[in-house]
Structures are given as C-alpha cells and as structure tokens.
Amino acid sequence: MSLLEVSDVSKTYGSGRGVVTALEDVTFSVETGSMLAILGPSGSGKTTLLSIVAGLLQPTSGRIVIDGQPIHLRSQREAALYRRDKIGIVFQDYHLIPYLSAVENLLLMPRLAGRATRAHREKALGLLEEFGIGERAKHAPWELSGGERQRVAIARALMNDPEIMLVDEPTANLDTERGTQVVAMLGEHVRGRDMTCLMVTHDVRMAEGADRVLRLVDGRVV
Amino acid sequence: MLALSEIVHSKLKFALIALAIGLVVALTMTLSAMSEGLVTGMTGAKGNLDADALVFQGDTYLNFERSLLTTEDVEQIRSAEGVAQAYGVGHVYISVDAPEESFDTHAFGLTDDFEQLPVVEGVGGMPQDGETIVDETVRSEGVEVGDTVTLTPIGRELTVIGFTESRRYVMAPVFYVNMNTYEDLRAASMFGVMAETSDAELPSATHVIDAVEGNVSVAAVKLDEGTTVEGLAAALEDDFDVVTPDEAALAGNGMPVMVLAVNGIQGVSFVIGALVIGVFFYITTLHKTGQIAAIKALGASNAFVYRQLLAQILLLVTAGALLGTGLALGAGASMPPAMAFDPRPDRWGVTLALVYLMAFVGSLFSLRSILKIDPATALDHAEH
Numbered sequence: 001m002s003l004l005e006v007s008d009v010s011k012t013y014g015s016g017r018g019v020v021t022a023l024e025d026v027t028f029s030v031e032t033g034s035m036l037a038i039l040g041p042s043g044s045g046k047t048t049l050l051s052i053v054a055g056l057l058q059p060t061s062g063r064i065v066i067d068g069q070p071i072h073l074r075s076q077r078e079a080a081l082y083r084r085d086k087i088g089i090v091f092q093d094y095h096l097i098p099y100l101s102a103v104e105n106l107l108l109m110p111r112l113a114g115r116a117t118r119a120h121r122e123k124a125l126g127l128l129e130e131f132g133i134g135e136r137a138k139h140a141p142w143e144l145s146g147g148e149r150q151r152v153a154i155a156r157a158l159m160n161d162p163e164i165m166l167v168d169e170p171t172a173n174l175d176t177e178r179g180t181q182v183v184a185m186l187g188e189h190v191r192g193r194d195m196t197c198l199m200v201t202h203d204v205r206m207a208e209g210a211d212r213v214l215r216l217v218d219g220r221v222v
Numbered sequence: 223m224l225a226l227s228e229i230v231h232s233k234l235k236f237a238l239i240a241l242a243i244g245l246v247v248a249l250t251m252t253l254s255a256m257s258e259g260l261v262t263g264m265t266g267a268k269g270n271l272d273a274d275a276l277v278f279q280g281d282t283y284l285n286f287e288r289s290l291l292t293t294e295d296v297e298q299i300r301s302a303e304g305v306a307q308a309y310g311v312g313h314v315y316i317s318v319d320a321p322e323e324s325f326d327t328h329a330f331g332l333t334d335d336f337e338q339l340p341v342v343e344g345v346g347g348m349p350q351d352g353e354t355i356v357d358e359t360v361r362s363e364g365v366e367v368g369d370t371v372t373l374t375p376i377g378r379e380l381t382v383i384g385f386t387e388s389r390r391y392v393m394a395p396v397f398y399v400n401m402n403t404y405e406d407l408r409a410a411s412m413f414g415v416m417a418e419t420s421d422a423e424l425p426s427a428t429h430v431i432d433a434v435e436g437n438v439s440v441a442a443v444k445l446d447e448g449t450t451v452e453g454l455a456a457a458l459e460d461d462f463d464v465v466t467p468d469e470a471a472l473a474g475n476g477m478p479v480m481v482l483a484v485n486g487i488q489g490v491s492f493v494i495g496a497l498v499i500g501v502f503f504y505i506t507t508l509h510k511t512g513q514i515a516a517i518k519a520l521g522a523s524n525a526f527v528y529r530q531l532l533a534q535i536l537l538l539v540t541a542g543a544l545l546g547t548g549l550a551l552g553a554g555a556s557m558p559p560a561m562a563f564d565p566r567p568d569r570w571g572v573t574l575a576l577v578y579l580m581a582f583v584g585s586l587f588s589l590r591s592i593l594k595i596d597p598a599t600a601l602d603h604a605e606h
C-alpha cells in the first residue's frame with residue numbers, strides 16, 4: 001500500500017525571462033514502512049521536492065496524495081498544522097534550538113501542539129536511547145558532536161509520530177561511515193512502522209541504505 | 223518555557239536588555255518625580271490645602287496675592303448652602319534673615335485646621351503667637367526646629383516649632399502662623415515699623431489696620447456630601463471665584479505654561495524610551511530569523527512564536543521596571559531636598575503601565591517580521 005503519491009509535480013521559480021524550472025512532471029510513490037532515497041547532483045531540485053512534500057512550497061502544478069487524501073494547503077496556518085501533525089523534517093544543518101538541551105529539543109514538538117507531559121518526556125528519552133544518545137539527553141547542542149546532533153534532529157522529527165519523514169542531505173556535515181550508520185538506524189525505525197521516509201542526497205553510498213532509489217537530474221526523474 | 227530557557231541561556235544579552243529598560247524606566251520616573259517636584263514646589267502650599275474648594279475674591283484670576291476676603295465675605299461663604307466648614311487662609315510676603323542668606327518667602331495664616339500639616343520634625347497643631355511651622359526645605363537656608371528667625375525689615379521674630387513637607391509656594395518654604403501673628407505681620411508689612419514708632423501716623427494707620435482686621439486672602443471650604451464645586455459657585459454668584467485646590471494650584475504664577483513644558487519633557491522622554499524598548503526587541507527578533515524559520519518549518523504557528531516573544535517581553539520589562547523603580551528611588555534619595563523630587567505612586571503607576579503598553583506596541587513590529595519569515599528558508603539555505 002502506498003502512503004505517499006507524488007503525481008506530475010512541477011515547480012518553476014520566478015517569472016518572465018528569469019524563470020527557472022526546478023521540477024518537471026515528477027511522479028513517484030512510496031510504500032508504507034519504506035525509505036526512498038532521492039539521488040541527484042546539486043541543483044537537480046531535491047530540496048524543492050522536499051519543500052513541496054513538506055507543505056513549505058506550493059507546486060506550480062501536480063498533486064501530493066497522502067493515504068489516498070490529496071493535500072490542499074490553503075493557508076499558512078493549515079500548512080503549519082499539516083507539518084506539525086503529519087511531517088517530520090530533518091534539516092541538513094539540523095536547526096536544533098541552541099538554548100534547549102537534547103531532550104528539550106524533542107519536547108518542543110509536543111509543545112507546538114500544547115503541553116509536554118511526563119509521557120512525552122519518557123518517549124523523548126526512549127527515542128534518544130534508540131539512537132544511542134540516551135546519556136547525552138541533558139546536553140546542549142553545542143556540547144554534542146555533529147553525528148550526535150544529527151541523531152537528536154532525527155529523534156525530534158520522529159517525536160510527533162509523523163506519517164512522512166523528510167531528510168535533507170544527511171551526510172553533508174558527516175563522514176560517510178557515520179552517515180550510513182545513522183541512515184541504517186533511521187531505516188530500521190521506519191520499517192517497523194506506519195510511516196514512510198524520503199531522504200535526499202547527492203551521495204550514492206548513502207542511497208544504498210534506502211529500499212529504493214529515485215534519480216533526479218535537472219528536475220526530472222530519470 | 224522556550225522564552226525562559228532562552229533568557230537563562232543568554233544571560234548577559236538579556237541582562238543588558240533588562241538594564242536598558244531599567245534605565246529608560248528610571249529616566250522617565252525621575253523626570254516625572256522632578257516635574258512633580260517642580261509643580262509641588264510651585265504650588266504645594268496651595269494645592270495641598272485641606273479643602274474641597276477654595277473661594278477667591280471675584281475677578282482676581284485665582285491669585286493668592288491679590289485676592290482679599292473680608293470677615294463678612296467669609297461669613298457669607300460659611301453660611302452658604304452646602305458648606306460644611308470654612309476657614310480663612312491669609313497670605314503675606316515676608317523676608318527672613320536666615321543664618322545662610324536672607325530670603326524672601328510667604329507666610330500663610332490659617333484660622334483653623336493646622337492638623338492638615340504633616341509633621342516631619344518638631345510639633346504640629348495650632349502655633350502660639352510668634353510661633354511658626356515651616357516647610358522642611360527651609361533647612362537648606364540653615365534654619366532648624368527651635369530656631370528663632372528675624373523678619374526684615376519689619377523686625378518681627380518667629381520661633382520655628384515644627385517642620386512640615388510639600389508645602390512650598392513659588393519654590394519658597396511657607397511659614398504657617400496663627401491669625402494673630404498673621405495680622406501682625408500683615409500690618410507690619412503694610413506700614414513698616416512706622417505704625418509702632420511714629421505717634422503722628424498712628425490714627426490713620428490704626429484706622430486702616432482696623433479696617434482690614436480679620437481679612438484673609440481666600441476661604442478654604444469643605445462641602446457637604448452631594449454638593450459640588452459648581453454648586454457652591456452658583457450659590458455664591460459672581461462675587462467670588464470658586465475652584466478646587468488642584469485647579470487653583472495650576473493657575474497663576476506662570477503655572478499653565480510650566481505645566482505644558484513639564485508635560486512636554488515627560489512626553490518626549492517617554493516616546494524615546496518606548497522606541498528604544500521596541501527597537502531592542504525588534505533587533506533580537508531580526509537576529510533570530512533563521513531559528514524562527516526552523517521552528518515554523520517544524521509546524522509552529524505564528525501565534526506560538528509571538529507568544530514566546532510576549533512572554534520574554536513581559537519578563538524583561540518586569541525586571542526592568544523593578545530595576546528602574548529602584549534606581550529612580552535611589553536617585554531621589556541622593557538628591558538634596560531643594561531639588562524637588564516628588565515621587566507619586568499614581569504617576570509612576572501610569573509610567574509603568576505605559577512602559578508595558580509601549581513594549582507591547584514595540585512587539586507588534588517584531589510580530590510583523592515574524593509573520594514575514596518564510597519557513598521554507600529553513601530548508602534551502604543549507605547549500606550556500
């Protein structure tokens with residue numbers, strides 16, 4: 001059963017003579033419990049695609065269907081709720097909140113929807129444990145290594161049980177060995193669950209950790 | 223909680239912002255207290271009279287120095303509809319030969335109600351003939367409780383039995399005396415020592431003195447429940463001008479112009495302070511654009527982000543307000559009495575309320591930039 005379907009999505013930036021086509025008729029789907037790697041060189045449209053699925057950008061044409069439901073984000077507010085409840089994002093440079101400890105960065109997610117409870121805290125500690133950084137829970141981002149920071153960012157994205165995980169360039173700030181290790185952990189987490197993962201990378205070795213690979217060149221699937 | 227964590231994390235930055243707010247609060251409060259001090263210095267003895275209304279002679283433009291009421295006038299006022307109580311207040315210029323330097327000031331004769339004068343040193347109540355209760359700022363002229371001062375050129379002596387406060391008139395400490403002493407001072411002022419020393423002038427002088435006996439400058443009136451100042455004015459018709467002590471305080475001696483200037487000073491300091499506070503929070507918001515974009519990309523609403531900012535503003539403005547109030551009180555305590563520092567809780571309350579209000583208005587600029595931050599930028603700046 002496919003959870004995420006992207007159909008004929010195109011995106012152009014700018015207008016008139018300055019127009020840039022970042023995506024052109026991109027179509028693919030991802031099964032529940034699997035990880036799809038989107039592989040492409042810099043400028044091929046990976047981040048644009050991720051942003052559209054995240055509800056951060058509107059496609060110029062085409063549609064996104066989750067669980068059979070087409071996504072229509074009419075307002076900023078709807079898009080924010082959609083991201084909060086259905087999407088988990090791992091930014092390339094993590095964007096951990098510098099003044100919050102690792103576990104508090106995770107607790108930010110339930111806080112966006114109201115209060116962080118005791119149960120949330122236990123869940124957060126469990127996720128940090130799962131990604132091997134349980135003993136770093138109370139540390140501030142600047143006290144963590146690059147790899148540890150990335151794992152905090154992944155655990156944070158998983159905190160609200162998203163249907164779709166979006167990971168942007170997971171190796172950009174890490175050496176390959178540590179990168180593949182983190183991707184393997186994430187893959188394991190996704191496989192047991194009712195979620196899909198979309199990972200964007202320009203690194204072939206990284207894509208090997210995914211269940212399927214989609215190649216993107218100049219905004220087209222090849 | 224996000225708001226508090228950030229403050230704890232960047233203690234120095236937020237301490238400096240709180241300090242800046244504190245200085246702004248201290249500045250506006252100090253200016254407010256000094257302005258207020260200027261106003262009480264000019265008119266405290268007038269505005270603080272224990273009365274609901276002051277009755278002046280008609281067409282004297284609320285001028286203490288010009289108004290004159292006869293014994294019959296005071297009787298008429300006392301028996302007017304709605305008047306519970308009335309006492310006379312007489313004004314006369316005096317010159318005091320003080321240890322430091324001689325100075326010109328005012329003596330007020332009260333027919334009654336000396337209890338209205340707060341005692342800060344010595345004793346209160348009705349003074350005996352030749353005794354006086356004086357505003358405490360007379361200390362700066364070297365006069366102390368227990369001293370006997372000579373009035374020139376009339377050669378009278380007054381013994382200071384107590385000090386009171388906030389009772390200056392046109393910046394000079396008022397000498398309160400009983401009616402006997404007041405009449406003696408006034409007669410002596412009118413005729414100099416002549417009336418006592420020259421037999422030849424005596425008949426006409428005593429004639430005049432008899433004629434003005436019992437006269438006062440104004441009548442201070444306490445009204446019955448339900449009677450208004452306007453009601454009394456109507457009952458007394460056109461022979462008198464009737465106003466509240468506060469209104470009287472703000473009339474004459476150039477007060478209307480001074481009040482305008484003082485309000486202008488306070489207004490300008492306030493507007494600049496408000497802008498400074500607003501700009502501070504605006505800068506901290508601009509500084510965090512990337513972080514705010516990320517939080518919004520994670521699914522935070524604009525309201526969530528703005529709430530965090532408001533919580534921060536509330537905390538910092540409260541810290542700044544406490545600090546500023548402390549600084550202003552400290553500044554006031556270290557000023558000499560002559561510098562006229564008169565902190566009024568109601569004025570300071572208004573200042574504080576306005577500081578909160580302006581911080582809120584300032585936060586709206588930040589809100590505008592929060593609304594404008596595009597969460598999509600959290601993803602795409604990575605590659606540059």
Ligand SMILES: Nc1ncnc2c1ncn2[C@@H]1O[C@H](COP(=O)(O)OP(=O)(O)O)[C@@H](O)[C@H]1O
Nearest residue numbers: 013014020022041042043044045046047048049
């Ligand atoms: N905001 C934008 N305005 C104009 N052009 C853009 C914008 N964002 C991306 N592009 C262009 O779209 C193309 C795809 O960019 P992007 O999705 O960032 O690719 P990738 O993530 O694969 O490097 C590039 O040619 C890029 O210059």
Ligand SMILES: [Mg+2]
Nearest residue numbers: 046047048605
């Ligand atoms: Mg990219």
